[in-house]
Amino acid sequence: MSATHAHELNAAAQSGQPSSHSTSPVLWMALLLAILVGVLTLMWRHAERAPAVPASAETTPVVAAPTMDAPAAMRTPATASHGPRKPAAVGDRQARPLAGNPSPTYPPAALRAGVEGSVVASLQVDAQGKVTDASIVSHDGERSRDLDRAVLNTLGSWKFEPALRNGRAVATVVRVPVDFRTGR
Structure with a gap:
């Protein structure tokens, strides 16, 4: 990062104006939600494929x-x-x-x-x-x-x-x- 660019970011932060590089909190929330949905989907698919607990x-x-x-x-x-089992x-x-x-x-x-x-x-x-x-x-x-x-x-x-x-x-x-x- 150049000194001029760092100075602009510092000045924007002190003046309370958003920087051109700051990310909206809404975008962060959307990213976290997408990750959470992805993880839950993987867990659900894995549970469907896992063998049932034997009788x-x-x-x-x-x-x-x-x-x-x-x-x-x-x-x-x-x-x-007998190896890994699906949790009961x-x-x-x-x-x-x-x-x-x-x-x-x-x-x-x-x-x-x-x-x-x-x-x-x-x-x-x-x-x-x-x-x-x-x-x-x-x-x-x-x-x-x-x-x-x-x-x-x-x-x-x-x-x-x-x-x-x-x-x-x-x-x-x-x-x-x-x-x-x-x-x-």
């Missing part, structure tokens, strides 16, 4: 050890992390097992035989938090009817805080992994 959740693994101190393996469930709407949550639910016990025959592995159960949970159906969806390690039966018998009696969608209780599917390790 099933995986809870933290339950460990069925030969010596279970307490059936508290599921006190605080957490959903499994206010009032939405997955079904959560209640603290008093028992952990599956290691079947004595499977324990004696040294059978180990993980079993994942899929539980249909109704809007009242009751398990209406339970099935085994996968195994890791040795497959054992004893382990499957122990998981289904125990998890089938579990109670849940029901899932919420838009603040209303809804039926959902919950997957619960159970680990059987002998600790040798």
